Amino acid sequence: GNSVTQMEGPVTLSEEAFLTINCTYTATGYPSLFWYVQYPGEGLQLLLKATKADDKGSNKGFEATYRKETTSFHLEKGSVQVSDSAVYFCALSDRSSASKIIFGSGTRLSIRP
């Protein structure tokens, strides 16, 4: 079945450091891929998405590229800020599975000033 595996947290970085959160997936067909972010005490928000191979999603300085050959969708940001502290979820949507989104286990990111 479909699944998403992302790196375990917590990840702690200093402000302005480079961020990578790894995400790999297993899916039949051609899923859409997402990164969602959950700030403390809030619901999830879509951060970025990619719907086909080699697409790059980007938003708020974050980027992720849909790599079919390595079944990966790693999240990167060149210079993190304290306000980026949150839990990040990698997810996939398989169009054949009745609108279901499969979420990874989440990675907690903490940024030190």
Add this chain to the structure above:
Amino acid sequence: DTAVSQTPKYLVTQMGNDKSIKCEQNLGHDTMYWYKQDSKKFLKIMFSYNNKELIINETVPNRFSPKSPDKAHLNLHINSLELGDSAVYFCASSQRGAALSNEQFFGPGTRLTVL
């Protein structure tokens, strides 16, 4: 202005009680969902309705019963609450088939604590 709203935000109750959580979306979406997030932040889908029809029903105890009176509302009723039901419950909505990506919009969550 709120796109997906849930009430209540916090719910504290005793074991054995029955409680309901309400969800409303004003985005005009045709599909709504309930998710459960445990203390380790793991997010698991419970139910999904499309145009008031149940389309996803994961392995959830039958003490949980969703109800969708119209496509803008999806409520969750829980009977005979147990300690293990303590979690944050998120409602979400999307427009099925409108885009390739099936983006879901989440509510702020309801933190349920069973004592």
